[in-house]
Amino acid sequence: MSTDDESFHPLGQEWETELEGMLDETEYDSDLGMQMAQDAMRVTKGELSEAEFHEKYHDDVMDEFGVDDRPTEAAYEQSQEESSGAMGRMLSAFDGDGDESRRDVMKKMGVGAAAVGLGAWGTVDDSQPSLGISQEGDNDEGDGDFQWGMAIDLERCDGCLSCVEACAEENNLDQGVNWMYVLEYDEPREGTPENSRNRLVRPCQHCTDAPCEKVCPTTARHTRDSDGLVLTDYDVCIGCRYCQVACPYGVNYFQWDEPDITTDEIAEQADDMGMGGDHMVDERDRWVDSRAPRGTMSKCTMCPTRQDAGMGDDRVGTTACQEACPPDAINFGNMRDDTSDPQVYASNPSRGRTLSLLSVGDEFTESLEEDLDGEDDDLESVLDATSLDEDTLGLLLAIEITAETEMAAGDGTIAGYEEDVQNALEVLSDHGLDLESEEVLSELGLADAPGETELDDEDENGDDENGEEEENGEEDEEEDEDEFDGPDVDAAQNLLEAFAGVPSSNFRLLEDMGTNPNVVYLGNEPGPNAEQREPTGSGVAYENISYQRADGDRVQLVDNRKDVLDEKTVGDTGLNLGGW
Template sequence: MSTDDESFHPLGQEWETELEGMLDDTEYDSDLGMQMAQDAMRVTKGELSEAEFHEMYHDDVMDEFGVDDRPTEEAYEAAQEEGKGGVARMLSAFDDDGEEGRRDVMKKMGVGAAAVGLGAWGTVDDSEPSLGISQEGDDAGGDGDDVQMGMTIDLEQCDGCLSCMSACAEENNLDQGVNWMYVLEYDEPEGTPDTSNNLLVRPCQHCTDAPCEKVCPTTARHTRDSDGLVLTDYDVCIGCRYCQVACPYGVNYFQWNEPDISTDEIAEDHEDMDSDHMTSEDRWVDSRAPRGTMSKCTMCPTRQDGGMGDEMVGTTACEETCPQDAIHFGNMNDETSDPQIYADNPSRGRTLTDFAPDEADVEEELEELEDALDGEDEDLDAVLDAYDFQGLGAVEDDEEGLALLLALEITAEDELGGGEDYLAQNEEFVAAALEIIADHGLDLESQEVLSELDLADAPEEDDEEDDENGADEDEDEADEEEEDEAQDEFDGPDEGAAQSLIEQYAGTPASSFRLLEDMGTNPNIIYLGNEPGPNAEQSEDPEEQSDYGNVSYQRADGDRVDLVDNRKEILDDETVGDAGVSL
């Protein structure tokens, strides 16, 4: 399917047609929804102001819904003066007292995860990873007061195991066919150079300037001030599905029927927590949606609020379960956060994740290192013989293992350790291991040791030949002074050599991009590698399809996972199939 058509939607005319058909089967104005979505995307592109957009549709929204809780033109102007950025950054918590309840007459027809052309998603050509958030009023990669949670996803590390999808579905009590986290397999046209595994991990992008939020008449779709997450208030959502049409990424789901798991069951499962896993900041925004409302990836607000324990703050279910450490979650406005550290130097990030043992094994590993060195000589060879540095990663020998530990320290932007994030804890392990080695007596800063590990030039050798009777005492003293002077002139390890060693070990991603970055949505996910080409298409090989859609839920190891593609088709099969019963 080509995206070079008359469609306003980045995913093309076929996708737009399906969305329009979906709106036609609701009680709401289809033309209004389609036009608002188109103009919302114009706002993100800078072709239309927020104030103009509100003014343009205020009367129509009032006529259709009897309410328009989107910010007024005056509110937009005030927010611009205060430099608050997008819509929901200036919205106070929505007061839903007296809310009449969502309309429960939505008919079942819609878009599951139809095959799409992905070329529009990979349009940014950037040889270096992006840093920070490209939004007016924020310093990219800075340490400002605004928190904007997001991710860096290393697609070259993803092996398609689908653990992220399974973990998301389990933690959020999602029905089969509702996939907030999604792993798309895509094909490139025949003849196109194709060296990747062609997988695109697609959660919600939690855009700083989200089109889905602009079209919501009730502000059910909102961005919360505390961390920039784009969420849906299920108590306020009326299921008009305008957000689904306005989203350029296809991440929204409509809850067709009563969910498989009741709210009572969710509460019971979380009785030992400081949260019911549903409400956050007094709004029902987490876990599965009730019937007749919209849902999508939330980036786990219950975790971020401490409802699952302080140790879970700053984590997501998908990140936690990824065996390849391909997903890194954190504050995109903090240059010391996991996603920014990883994006800033992906080769180093990969090495960090590979070289640190599991958190439970860190102390044991450090004790093992200390015990191994106890009583051994202090020279480099003795240290290498005493401990299995090769076991820390997929390295050829102990010398390379120790060299990579040192290279991680040499290439660190700041002092190793000192943070609570995953990569910061890994750096603490590296720092602690090197400190044990230094305390044992091996001078890791000496030119001799660094040169033997190929992290510095070798010391210059004295090329003066002694005469047959040997050098006299004055010449010996002069030689010693020259050696001392040469050592004094040694300016430390070679950072370029350290970086080259890391890149040789971990590789360098072929690209860095954000989906539809040129559109102005300011997505808060950085992707590394596997950028879809301009004519990429979602895979539709019938032999690879699941029973309910166009994605194969078979892992690389051959096992299938309990995931399917389209919730609507499951419901139809259960209710209008052999039983002949309709909903």
């Protein structure tokens, strides 16, 4: 561990001290955990290679755990092959014995048997690929073209906590285990009103290069090759909590006691929803979803049950938090697809906000068809006959005009809104209103009015650059009008920005650390002096929200895990957000 006064952890010295005290409560080596976490962050920053990291701690990890299955093993072996021409030493500590699970083998070796989760669901996939190492051919979908992630518009977040409630309810979380977390912070700076509300929505960032995975000795914390989700296999987790120390974002929770909800109750709930037992095991039969068993780590999963179609095809590409967010501040999808919801939203937030705020739906389209029946097809008649006004129609057309990519396939929120807008505009076009005409576009402020465009090399009096009057001015004006080349994209964008605003920033948390987080934020970027605000009963008020678990009980949300477990785990209090 660093002996410098400055903390190695981005969340500050107080957080680091709490983490060290937390490790002291386990049966594992606290100093080793702190040192590995510090160096894992050095690896993501490019200051230490994965091969060097693996070699540096291999002997200590073997002595402490009896096994070293960290994903950095592949990098170490490759470096040995390249340097010596040999195959490199094999660091695999054991092979499975028949039908025995890895957890059972670890028990025989005396590796944290008392802290191992009591999982009875699923089997362990020993061939799970490692994060950050090229795994060609490991998975038909593992070609780097898919990565689940989010775009979160912090300026749209109203602090209602619907996302936290939905996550806790769907995953049957114990009180205080907030996989999704919304915090408020103060940022002293000139011109900031005292009652201003800066909010940060914090799920797991599902980093492409996650430090938490690098320190896990058992492959419990791993990245799913098919879609980049960073998950915890509860059957393999031994509860050493090294991942909690190595996470720069503070998203991990340790399950001290038996969970309030049994696996039987989760399975019964899943049956009622048509899922069977799949709300716990994923498509690989690894137990990575729903609440954690005793003695293991848990965090936001980005809903693998949904992504594996365990809740139906219509919920693939959704999460519980995204689905529950009233202002559509959370957009979920494939971060490597330019047509996905988060990428479309982040590329033009004003447009995404407008789509959400208008939220044109089937009922609106149907009412347009009814209202227009038998009416004239000019703009004035259409506006008089329907609930449309010039401003709304202008925004609908601006959305269409500023589309940069083809609409994403599937049932994404933004994609759905775009389809609704297209359907509404199609009704107007089918009625006979020419939405591409210069007359209509200019009336809506999306093109210059006919005759406003100046003639080339002429002043407003019709004289050419030498002051000589054109003989055929009228004829030239007609030619100029014939050159109308469609809507003004800049005018359309200005219309969207005037209506929905422009976020003050676009950022990823701790991007300079090299973790490659897969959550992009819009607006409200915390500065170097940001400090979490203590709950005051206003704004984000956890005490006003409750959620229902599988046993039927309603449980009040709690802002601080310590309030529930009496200092047994690190809660989300007093974060110094200066590094964010």
